[in-house]
Amino acid sequence: MCRTYRESLSQVELYSGYINKLIDELAALPGIGNKSAQRLAFYIIGMSQARVKHLADTIVNAKEHVTYCKVCQNLTDEEVCPICGNPRRDHKTIMVVENSRDLAAYEKTGKYKGVYHVLHGAISPMLGIGPGDIKLKELIARLSKEEVSEVIIATNSSLEGETTAMYISKLIKPAGIKVTRIASGVPVGGDLEYIDEVTLLRALEGRTEL
Amino acid sequence: MCRTYRESLSQVELYSGYINKLIDELAALPGIGNKSAQRLAFYIIGMSQARVKHLADTIVNAKEHVTYCKVCQNLTDEEVCPICGNPRRDHKTIMVVENSRDLAAYEKTGKYKGVYHVLHGAISPMLGIGPGDIKLKELIARLSKEEVSEVIIATNSSLEGETTAMYISKLIKPAGIKVTRIASGVPVGGDLEYIDEVTLLRALEGRTEL
Numbered sequence: 001m002c003r004t005y006r007e008s009l010s011q012v013e014l015y016s017g018y019i020n021k022l023i024d025e026l027a028a029l030p031g032i033g034n035k036s037a038q039r040l041a042f043y044i045i046g047m048s049q050a051r052v053k054h055l056a057d058t059i060v061n062a063k064e065h066v067t068y069c070k071v072c073q074n075l076t077d078e079e080v081c082p083i084c085g086n087p088r089r090d091h092k093t094i095m096v097v098e099n100s101r102d103l104a105a106y107e108k109t110g111k112y113k114g115v116y117h118v119l120h121g122a123i124s125p126m127l128g129i130g131p132g133d134i135k136l137k138e139l140i141a142r143l144s145k146e147e148v149s150e151v152i153i154a155t156n157s158s159l160e161g162e163t164t165a166m167y168i169s170k171l172i173k174p175a176g177i178k179v180t181r182i183a184s185g186v187p188v189g190g191d192l193e194y195i196d197e198v199t200l201l202r203a204l205e206g207r208t209e210l
Numbered sequence: 211m212c213r214t215y216r217e218s219l220s221q222v223e224l225y226s227g228y229i230n231k232l233i234d235e236l237a238a239l240p241g242i243g244n245k246s247a248q249r250l251a252f253y254i255i256g257m258s259q260a261r262v263k264h265l266a267d268t269i270v271n272a273k274e275h276v277t278y279c280k281v282c283q284n285l286t287d288e289e290v291c292p293i294c295g296n297p298r299r300d301h302k303t304i305m306v307v308e309n310s311r312d313l314a315a316y317e318k319t320g321k322y323k324g325v326y327h328v329l330h331g332a333i334s335p336m337l338g339i340g341p342g343d344i345k346l347k348e349l350i351a352r353l354s355k356e357e358v359s360e361v362i363i364a365t366n367s368s369l370e371g372e373t374t375a376m377y378i379s380k381l382i383k384p385a386g387i388k389v390t391r392i393a394s395g396v397p398v399g400g401d402l403e404y405i406d407e408v409t410l411l412r413a414l415e416g417r418t419e420l
Binding site for chain 1: 226227228229231232235239241242246248249250251252253254255257259262263264265266267268269270271272273274275276285286287288291292309310311314
């Protein structure tokens with residue numbers, strides 16, 4: 001992205017200072033390249049003054065009011081998020097996820113009735129992210145206070161996700177808590193032919209009796 | 211986009227009011243779907259307070275300070291844009307483009323030395339956009355004041371672009387001004403096999419002697 005930006009610098013110099021600043025700000029957001037940033041900038045400039053003000057206020061408000069749920073660390077604008085505050089959920093089962101989007105993905109299934117713990121990251125020695133950089137001590141503190149029957153580790157099936165899963169498992173298993181890991185395997189509807197070997201081997205290892 | 215958004219409404223309801231509002235605002239921008247909006251919203255919430263404030267200010271500032279160049283109607287934060295204000299450009303040749311991005315595309319070639327006129331749209335009877343809805347009267351006013359030797363119409367090669375080109379041509383040719391249209395044809399590096407029939411016929415019609 002950085003290179004694309006530099007390559008088209010001569011193009012960007014065409015625009016005036018304020019447009020350039022806006023393009024730069026937008027291009028710094030994830031998933032927005034220089035072309036999209038330009039398109040968005042021109043769109044924003046073309047919006048009504050009121051809509052632009054509203055967009056800017058919404059951004060500032062979200063940042064100001066949204067904090068971490070004091071129980072599960074999910075993003076919320078209340079002290080305790082709607083899931084943790086719901087008495088009909090099973091508070092003895094905690095699913096550990098890497099971020100709020102993963103939580104949303106499981107919530108969308110509508111079948112999981114337990115609660116969550118959001119780590120906001122995964123352990124990555126490569127990127128210098130250690131156990132202290134994710135919301136892990138909050139999980140430990142929670143386990144020591146609450147009565148928990150099972151911790152389901154639903155971190156991603158990536159190197160970082162697996163490392164984090166192993167680390168958490170080793171940390172909390174000695175305390176006598178049941179720790180499980182979501183299954184790795186062939187995705188539903190997936191064609192074996194196109195699935196990588198590691199996944200195929202995982203699916204074989206994790207086979208269940210019919 | 212609308213349907214995708216509605217489909218995942220249950221997912222969005224997970225988040226708190228401020229996050230939802232931010233996701234909605236972002237998803238309303240062009241080229242940003244609900245998934246990207248979620249990702250951006252979480253990213254923005256994770257940015258520092260200062261950076262969020264800066265992003266919001268940049269958006270408001272761009273809208274407040276950017277106006278149309280009083281000569282060519284390009285977006286600028288000065289009264290006259292850098293291109294119109296450059297005495298080394300050929301002010302007798304005006305290239306008419308649909309928007310600022312098209313201007314930027316030609317500017318990037320580095321070969322065009324004339325000036326521009328930005329219409330900010332194209333005539334589209336389908337969308338109810340008539341000649342009065344684009345910056346056409348500004349072009350006419352300009353042609354009556356300035357000494358112009360050629361008007362190059364570089365609107366898109368779409369139905370709207372062609373309609374606009376024809377309209378402008380009929381409007382200004384009687385005044386004795388030379389009006390040209392950029393060539394339609396096979397793109398450089400394009401493989402004939404994959405090019406649509408209309409383009410192939412255009413390329414044939416527009417053939418030049420070697």
